[in-house]
Amino acid sequence: ATVLACSIAKEGFEKISKGANPVEIRRGVMLAVDAVIAEPKKQSKPVTTPEEIAQVATISASGDKEIGHILSDAVKKVGRKGVITVKDGKTLNDGLEIIESLKFDRGYVSPYFINTSKGQKCEFQEAYVLLSEKKISSVQSIVPALETASAHRKPLVIITEDVGGEALSTLVLNSLKIDFQVVAV
Structure with missing residues (x-):
């Protein structure tokens, strides 16, 4: 695409330097861009089966069929709207x-x-989650969530812009002293 764009620009500048109307050159380039974008869309077809997904993934993986099948399995397991992250591993196996x-x-x-x-992790199972768009600095703003989680003996995950001051101190003390499972991120 970059090579094509450079070539189009070079030819356009050449034509303009020889007296062509720049507005007409731009109009022609825009029509060509629309046609180039529309053509692949006309020729495309949705990928629906695991086999088709594996074929597309294999092509994207430079012909590696094993990677293609792994990606197809990943799509099957997480769904079309799921998130797939590809990472370099520390082993020789995919x-x-x-x-x-x-x-x-x-x-x-x-x-x-x-x-x-x-590792330095915090892991919970079946936790309650408190979402806040604001900074939490007062413990009073989170007392109802703390009481609910404590009453049901569930961990509490607090997702917020920031936690500080009295609220952070209280959460840390609850976590350390009374073994209340809580984390703020």
Whole structure:
């Protein structure tokens, strides 16, 4: 596409330098762009079967059929709207790992929320979630969520712009002293 665009621009500038009307050149280029964009759409067809997905994935993987089948399996398991992340591994084998959970790009607010010995992680099962668009600095704003989670003996995950001050201190103390499962991210 870049080579084609450079060639079109070069030819257009040449024609303009020889006296062609720049407005007409632009109009012609825009018509050509519309045609070039429309043609692949006309020729395309939806990929529906796992075999077709594997074929497309194999082509995208430079002909590697094993990768094509792994990607097809991934699409089958997460669905068309699911998220697939491809990473370089530390082994010689290719594989598929399905993580049925929620991951955050940024982590917990305090290292005191770490609750597992395998790495610096905080992991919960069947947790309650509190979402807030605002910064939480007062513990009073989250007391109802803390009480509900505590009453039902469920972990609490607080997802917010920021947690600080009295609220953060209270969460850390609850996590350490009374073994209340809570994390703020």
